[in-house]
Amino acid sequence: MNVALAKPTLQPEDLRERPFTSTRNACKLCAPLGASIAFRGISGCIPLIHGSQGCPTYIRRYVISHFREPIDIASSNFSEETAIFGGEDNLKKALDNLTRQYQPEAIGIASTCLSETIGDDVRLYLDRYIKAKQGLALPVLLHASTPSYRGTHAEGFHEAVRVAVEALAQGGSQTEEVNLLPGFLSPEDLRHLKDVFDDYDVPCTLLPDYSETLDGESWETYQKLSAGGTSLAAIRGMGHARATLQFGRSLMGKKTAGTYLEERFQVPLVSLDIPIGIRATDRFFAFITGCTGRKMPKRYAAERGRLVDAYIDGHKYLFGKRAILYGEADFVTSIVSFLDEIGMVPVLCATGAAPGKFRQQVTSVLENTHELPEVVEDTDFVTMLEMCQKLAPEIIIGNSKGYSLARKLGIPLVRVGFPIHDRIGGQRLLHVGYRGTQQLFDRLVNTLIEASQEASSVGYSYI
Ligand code: SF4
Structure with missing residues (x-):
């Protein structure tokens, strides 16, 4: 049976006029x-x-x-x-x-x-x-x-992560092991964190570890379950590690794998921000040094020195630039802290997470800015676009879900986090540590330089 479709009476402009209670392109995933x-x-x-x-x-x-x-x-x-x-x-x-x-x-x-x-x-x-x-x-x-x-x-x-630890972890005599609960980072981030512990010569149980299972080599034949990951034996051993480190300010006060290990097996828990930027990375290295009594390996001191040098070189391009950030609450908080230390101005910080302590989290890492950002929780990209009209942003930092926002605002998007599905290499982006911060810093500077070149009527080749 053919049914004639009625001509729509509601035009897109009408929709924009109406108050919405629905979520339109949520700033979160399932x-x-x-x-x-x-x-x-x-x-x-x-x-x-x-x-x-x-x-x-x-x-x-x-x-x-x-x-x-x-x-x-x-x-x-x-x-x-x-x-x-x-x-x-x-x-x-x-x-x-x-x-x-x-x-x-x-x-x-x-x-x-x-x-x-x-x-x-x-x-x-x-x-x-x-x-x-x-x-x-x-x-x-x-x-x-x-x-x-x-x-x-x-x-x-x-x-x-919590249910895996609750199901498997067992007590026993204390080992030298440090448990690391990194949260949702890239496989490259996980590889870097493992390298740091290897270079300190400190055994570390990283949970979860999808650095190989979700970013492996090419195969001759299909593997139903790709190799790699934290072994069940290692998770069992987490109950007698010397300490647990978890990344994520929003986890404080919540029931996590780390709090379980502390309450059930008395494994001391330390919570830190994701180590992005010098301040947060310094705290990460200070934790390892404090916990193990070992000195920071020279290569990381050198990476830190080069990063400070890059901050000086790139400052004139970044200072005062206005940025929009969105995504997972802890990831956004760490990037806000990094932007604050390089003199950029976060003007809008958004997450799709339910209302909680995101505002407090974001403002607590701001030490230098004179302008407090707009902070929104449980939000979507349409609301963010509406808010941006008054904020005069110059750059967006977030995952690929913000591409249409960047396109509508006519400003560049620096892709970080997850998902990055309109570029290749999202799994190989390094965000953490001095080296990850360096890479992010260079990308920000170069994106802003490119934007100024494109906007220039003269076409400077030397900026
Ligand atoms: S949000 Fe996730 S779990 Fe819920 S219906 Fe959609 S895909 Fe399924």
Whole structure:
């Protein structure tokens, strides 16, 4: 039957006039996506999304376009019937299939908006499943409760790390090991952090570690579960490490893997900002030196010296430049701190995370600016565009989701964080440490120089 479509009466201009309560291009991603990435940072662990097929399809699409690596993410494949009667049978079938086809060491289950909304009791389902399989060798079953209406991709990520530690960590005599919970950083960042601990000659358990699983070499034949990741044995050992370091100011006061290790096994916990910029990186190196009694290796002192020199060289290009920042709350806070130390002015700091302490977080790292930024939580890119009209920004720093914002404002976007799906190499961007800060600093300076060259009627070749 042909149905004539009615001519739309609502024009885009009308929409702009109306007050909205809906979110329009949210400044965040889905919580099971964050959990899936964390689970792929555990050796032999396959993520299983408990919900309908659309969720893992979206997650795979996002993950592949950023990391440029294949990733197998399973689904318990809800139908209309499952949404009414519950997902226990589907979950059991998915666990059986995964165990048979992948022989994983662990299965990381992340529940979706749908399964959480209908009230699926995944913990109970898993208990019954394990009981029914008594006597059989099962993979470790981890469950992260990750409805996206309650949290962002970053919260899903931290939840997955927490449940892995709670399920596996064991006590014992204290070792020299330091636990590092870096949060959602790039594979290159993870490699750099491991190098730092290697250069200090301090053993470190990095959780999660997707530096190889999501940024590996090319294969001769397809691997269902790419090699690499934090081993289950290493996670078990986290309960008797000498200390835990977690990155992320927003985690303070929350239940995390680090707080669990401290409360359950008395492993001291230190929380620091993600080490971007000299101030935050100094604190990171001071932690390692303080905790282990070892001196900072010379190469890092030299990297710091070169970075200070670059700050002096590039200051005239950056000073007073007005920037928009958005993304994951802790990542934005660390970049704000870095911009503050190089004399740039963050004019808008935005995150899609639910209202909390983001404003306090951002303002607490500002030491030099005379202009407080606009700070927004639980926001979207349309709201950000509206706010930008009055702020006269000159540069945007964030992930690829801000491309249309940059295009509409006619200012450059420096891509950082996740997702970067309109450029290649997002997984190889280094953000942390003196070296990562150096790279970010150079990119900022060069982007601003390029923007001035393009805007110039003269076309200076020497600026
Ligand atoms: S429905 Fe929820 S869990 Fe599924 S993709 Fe969307 S935000 Fe993620």
